[in-house]
Amino acid sequence: MKSEAKTVIIGGGIIGLSIAYNLAKLSESDVVVLEKGYLGNGSTFRCGTGIRQQFGDEANIRMMKRSVEIWEGLKEELGHDVEFTQSGYLFLLYDEEELESFKKNVRLQNKFGVPSRIITPEEAREIVPLLNTDGVIGAAWNHTDGKANPFKAVFAYAEAAKRLGVEIYEYTEAKGIKVENGGIKAVVTNRGEIKTGRVINAANAWASKINEMAGVPVDIPIHPYKHQGVKTEPIKPGQIEPMVVSFKHGGVYLTQEANQGGVIGGYGLKYGPTYDITPTYEFLRGVSYRFARIIPALKYVNVIRIWGGFYAETPDGNATIGRINEIDEFYIAAGFSGHGFMLAPVVGEALAELIVDGKTNKPLDFYDPYRFERGELRGKAIQMG
């Protein structure tokens, strides 16, 4: 293990790895990534795989528009297939109020070049033939949204970062951060100490612990909530290509994996704050009931597994990304509230630009870590699961 590095990134999920890769791409390759387990095991590997630009605020729409551009070329850029497919996102709408709010979102999305639109229940059924449209009065649809394989995306970012000189240490846990006179001196791990002048907290569900180690004097509320996912046995490919979402049925979302054919998804049942991710029978029953409401044919499909993972939530459901002014060269990119996987490519790019160039054209101000202390919460991000 290196005893010294210009930058230490704490957290080997897709956010930390994307930041590492993007820093190296801008010639800042003296980077070490610390991961207390194996890469991706915190939240990335447990995510619902969705990638969407259908948000209700300018910043998330712009960030995700750019992220999708990167996702589109990621296989070529990183040299490994990440199985990104633009199979769309379909939000089922059941009443006038819901329809109006999604019409407003669609107008905003269109303003920033996202080709979303409101469609009829009949059109929705053409996209997903098995769909139950009872009670559905319309749907918000964007065909450029999609999904990717979290396992392969983590692997691709890690391999590409390593090729550029980044060192990645698995089973290496940050135990302390030495700060003197407002500057970082070293990160202490279970495998020894790494001298460094820069730390990036990409620990998501564990980010508050890292902030505490560094003595970050700002109140950045990030709490881990247990959410769960389900996967069924494979069914004939192409039945449920887009991510189908219904807020009426408790924030349920589901899609069919492109290559495997199993249906995966979840709903808004959450527990916490907690670090326990044991799956629950309550979820297994609840998710089955909800899936059967959306796609009745799924009643006849076997569930093969469920798993737990974290939404590292902030009070407004938006991440905290940026510099901590009181500690020189301490940055945070955490609290993704269920959106880390889809945002990872653009977050890595934006934070690397901020660090190397001192500025970025992405709207990182929206994710200002100081907004909670100032009482300037953002509008709650559209969130499912």
Next chain:
Amino acid sequence: MVKMTENTGDPREKIIICRCNDVTQKEIEDLIDRGITDIEEIKRLTRIGMGPCQGRTCIPLVISIIARKTGKKPDEIPVPATRVPVRPVMMGVLAGEMGDDDEE
């Protein structure tokens, strides 16, 4: 499904370790040769243990491959977590909807 490695005519490409997700001995050994020896990572990259059999067939085989290639003892290699449902169950059964009201 997308393979992690190209077909080369190697006989190990015909030895299926995971019947649910169609993973061969060569795919697993190639990952180990690249330094990925953690069963949890191998599981997530190849999807061994994640199919309908939930690892009953493949996990013991993968453990023996890892043991042989890394020199570790099989009992030093942790078995991935098992979760409910232990055997596949139909969603309609879990949702309590496979009774008479289902005949509509």
